[in-house]
Amino acid sequence: MSNQLQTNRTSHKLIFGDSENMEEIENGSIHLVVTSPPYFNAPFDYPDFFRSYSEYLEKMRRVAKELKRVVAKGRVVSIICDDTLIRGEKYPVVADLTKIYLEEGFLYRDKIIWIKPEGYIRISRRSGVILQHPYPMYFYPDNIQETILIFQNGEFNYQDIPKEIKKSSKIDIKEYQENKWYLTTWHMVNVLPLKNRLENGVAAFPPEIPYRLIKLFSHIGETVLDPFTGSGTTNKVAALLKRNSIGYEIDLELYPIIKEKMGLEENLLFERDYDVFFTFRKDAKRLRTQLQKRVAVQKSVVKNGEGKAKGFIKRRKK
Ligand SMILES: C[S@@+](CC[C@H](N)C(=O)[O-])C[C@H]1O[C@@H](n2cnc3c(N)ncnc32)[C@H](O)[C@@H]1O
Secondary structure (H helix, E strand, C coil): CCHHHHHCCEEEEEEECCCCCCCCCCCCCEEEEEECCCCCCCCCCCCCCCCCHHHHHHHHHHHHHHHHHHEEEEEEEEEEECCEEECCEEECHHHHHHHHHHHCCCEEEEEEEEECCCCCCCCCCCCHHHHHCCCCCCCCCCCCEEEEEEEECCCCCHHHCCHHHHHHCCCCHHHHHHCCCCCCEEECCCCCCCCCCCCCCCCCCCCHHHHHHHHHHCCCCCEEEECCCCCCHHHHHHHHCCCEEEEEECEHHHHHHHHHHCCCCCCCCCCCCEEEEEEECCCCECCHHHHHHHHHHHHHHHHHHHCCHHHHHHHHHC
């Protein structure tokens, strides 16, 4: 049993830099990946962040290659993503990422659909089109789902895990059954990027997602990686569940947010049972302020009517 497990103290390394290079991580040393990559040029998160869809896919492939190197044999990479709609054009991100991970040598294990409550839509309601034009061919549904893709790095050897580690990581079957983790649809409330929220402008996922995935696919004392760590949700949940973690984030402006999420700003009555280390690489950038300015422009375009039926249909006809 490792020293880390004996003392119950975990370590969390947050590295500011581009995750297509994860040189700080040894080959085969990661036990689980939980991540949500940037949404391809999503108007309210990353407008014009990538020059083209093929540039986006090339970046995703370079990260997949690095994950193939660092993930241990038999272990899981879970990716929260979805197809993206930009100016009436739909991009098949889920299909393309699946193809990339298969081509890079991962096994395709499962697909879970995360369903959000109906009222939690951030983008304009496409379904309104049919109300103004109640005829066939005007149907554009509102999207309240995201996809959790689950890949595996070859076969897992169940005998590799010592009995006592298995026992300490036992899944609470009552929680599993009551919250219906056993289905391929998971109902969860998403994090709305409200102005006063810590995650404003980050497109964070709810902690319930890494919570379930970490419990289902890793053991206490193992290491969870998030190559697109954003506000650090995966790292925070990993710490709560007594796993070590590593997070890569390209945007230096998220440093104060991650610090706060990891509880480093709090005055604790008791000593924290985890350590947090930050590394700042030369390839980190400052992005958030610049992206938020562009998002504000997008929002004003929608507010001024371009998102309404007429504009929407016109764009589709192009
Ligand atoms: C969808 S957000 C992740 C949010 C995260 N799951 C959370 O709960 O806060 C994607 C993050 O990836 C970061 N990112 C984009 N390209 C990156 C790259 N090449 N390397 C590392 N991080 C990157 C973005 O700055 C953004 O914070």
